[in-house]
Amino acid sequence: METKRLLLREYEPDDAEAVHRYASDPLVTEHTIWGPNAEADTRGYLELVREMRLAQPRSGYELAMTLREDGTLIGGCGLHVSEPLQGEIGYCLNRDYWRQGYASEAAEALLRFGFGTLGLHRIYATCRPGNIGSAKVMRHIGMQYEGRLREHMRHKGAWHDSFLYSILEQEYADRDREVPAGDPSEGKESGA
Numbered sequence: 001m002e003t004k005r006l007l008l009r010e011y012e013p014d015d016a017e018a019v020h021r022y023a024s025d026p027l028v029t030e031h032t033i034w035g036p037n038a039e040a041d042t043r044g045y046l047e048l049v050r051e052m053r054l055a056q057p058r059s060g061y062e063l064a065m066t067l068r069e070d071g072t073l074i075g076g077c078g079l080h081v082s083e084p085l086q087g088e089i090g091y092c093l094n095r096d097y098w099r100q101g102y103a104s105e106a107a108e109a110l111l112r113f114g115f116g117t118l119g120l121h122r123i124y125a126t127c128r129p130g131n132i133g134s135a136k137v138m139r140h141i142g143m144q145y146e147g148r149l150r151e152h153m154r155h156k157g158a159w160h161d162s163f164l165y166s167i168l169e170q171e172y173a174d175r176d177r178e179v180p181a182g183d184p185s186e187g188k189e190s191g192a
């Protein structure tokens, strides 16, 4: 998938070093359920991604986020399809490339792929309440805040809440850019 500045492509074996650079970064993984990765974790992730790519039917699309201008791998993003016709998206960038609009650009491409190519009905995403950047990406692409999932996942030794956002196929078709009312993450500044 191409966007103005990005090529979202399948991972290749040579990507391991660039992936590990951000996946092993404690700041990048502060709000993620995985990481910071040891090298074996990154190898395992890339093996899992390879299995997802070969699965028939395919339901997992983990893609390398690369710059079109020079091929640099700056992060990763993904769309995972679940029944019935729903998908979850996610994204993660090397910190050197934060706050330049890349995650929003990639997420937009994932919506186009999910609704346009896969024909999904609903696409959703979650983030930890402190992950203001991630919540902003979701709002930028027209997702609506659905609510707070309370202590629904346990990782890194603690229970965690998540903000849940989603967009429906009809909303994607007539998307406007207004931030819906009742979004508690709007206006706060902190987190990754």
Ligand SMILES: CC(C)(COP(=O)(O)OP(=O)(O)OC[C@H]1O[C@@H](n2cnc3c(N)ncnc32)[C@H](O)[C@@H]1OP(=O)(O)O)[C@@H](O)C(=O)NCCC(=O)NCCS
Residues within 6 Å of the ligand: 027, 028, 029, 031, 032, 090, 091, 092, 093, 094, 097, 098, 099, 100, 101, 102, 103, 104, 105, 126, 127, 128, 131, 132, 133, 134, 136, 137, 140, 189, 190, 191, 192
């Ligand atoms: C969250 C993340 C993907 C955002 O990527 P990004 O490329 O910086 O996002 P964008 O540049 O598209 O920014 C979208 C908005 O969020 C804002 N933003 C980004 N990081 C932010 C932060 N740490 N705090 C507050 N706002 C932030 C941007 O300024 C922008 O807002 P604006 O358009 O009003 O100026 C990136 O910080 C990251 O990879 N974090 C670590 C992994 C992670 O948490 N992934 C998400 C798991 S749910």
